[in-house]
Amino acid sequence: MASAFAHALIGLTAKRLALPKASFKVTMIAMFCAAIPDADVLAFKFGIPYEHMFGHRGFTHSVFFGILFGLLLALIFHWKNKDKLKYALLYIFCTTSHGIVDAFTNGGRGIALLAPFTDERFFAPWRVIQVSPISIRRFFTEWGWVVIQSEMMYIGIPCLLLLGLGFIIHKK
Numbered sequence: 001m002a003s004a005f006a007h008a009l010i011g012l013t014a015k016r017l018a019l020p021k022a023s024f025k026v027t028m029i030a031m032f033c034a035a036i037p038d039a040d041v042l043a044f045k046f047g048i049p050y051e052h053m054f055g056h057r058g059f060t061h062s063v064f065f066g067i068l069f070g071l072l073l074a075l076i077f078h079w080k081n082k083d084k085l086k087y088a089l090l091y092i093f094c095t096t097s098h099g100i101v102d103a104f105t106n107g108g109r110g111i112a113l114l115a116p117f118t119d120e121r122f123f124a125p126w127r128v129i130q131v132s133p134i135s136i137r138r139f140f141t142e143w144g145w146v147v148i149q150s151e152m153m154y155i156g157i158p159c160l161l162l163l164g165l166g167f168i169i170h171k172k
């Protein structure tokens with residue numbers, strides 16, 4: 001994984017750019033969508049191995065899951081809204097972004113982006129983001145500091161630039 005903070009920042013940025021006027025609730029849901037695929041670390045507790053389709057970086061990191069989860073949340077929270085399709089697209093983007101960003105990390109196993117159709121694991125050609133430890137305890141070590149620097153460089157700064165740009169554009 002990249003850290004939950006980095007994923008959530010991507011959700012925040014996407015929401016600010018796509019639906020700047022939508023409520024704070026939408027921001028929270030977008031951030032939640034971007035971070036939720038890592039809930040699959042629970043699989044370890046149930047003895048499901050990493051490389052299993054339902055193991056870590058498995059099904060919940062796939063494009064298919066992103067579409068399902070995004071649609072589901074849009075239906076739950078915006079059922080009566082005429083713009084529900086827009087919300088669905090935002091939530092799908094945020095959820096799907098997670099697995100794709102993880103594919104750029106330099107550790108762990110690959111990402112099952114095409115699950116459930118194949119359990120093949122994928123990485124991006126450039127694995128530039130320092131992988132984040134799975135355990136929170138280990139995040140507060142030197143490793144965590146290396147992760148923060150790497151995520152600032154490849155996720156934090158680009159997101160902040162986009163947020164700034166969005167702010168300028170939407171202000172006009």
Ligand SMILES: [Zn+2]
Nearest residue numbers: 001037038102
């Ligand atoms: Zn992940």
